[in-house]
Amino acid sequence: PMMNTTVFVNDGENVDLVVEYEAYPKPEHRQWIYMNRTSTDKWDDYPKSENESNIRYVNELHLTRLKGTEGGTYTFHVSNSDVNSSVTFNVYVN
Known part of the structure; x- marks a missing residue:
């Protein structure tokens, strides 16, 4: 799914990077x-519905009080037994 992967945030603000995916x-x-390093920020991953046949998931990375030095690329990787996939966000801190 196409999503806006360029994020502008002001210094000191919080932002959540949200990925919806099917698996x-x-x-x-x-x-x-x-x-290129494992992020230490807190994230949540949960099914989009509690339905037994659910294949849609949501992942949210919580970035808090971002500093100018914390801009850059944040990439979410997900895999199962069949495939692996990723999406990259470019975060700019003003």
């Missing part, structure tokens, strides 16, 4: 990478 079989590994 079947269900996702096994999820990871956020910031500038």
Whole structure:
């Protein structure tokens, strides 16, 4: 799915990077990478519905009180037994 992956945020603000994705079989590994290193920021991953046949998931990375030095690329990686996929956000802190 296409999404706006360029994010502008003011210094000191919070922002959530949100990814909606479909996975079947269900996702096994999820990871956020910031500038080629594993992100230490808190994230949540949850099914879009509680329906037994749900294949849609949401992942949110919570970036708090961003500093100018914390701009850059944040990449979400997800994989299951069949496929792996990723989406990259470019975050600019003003």
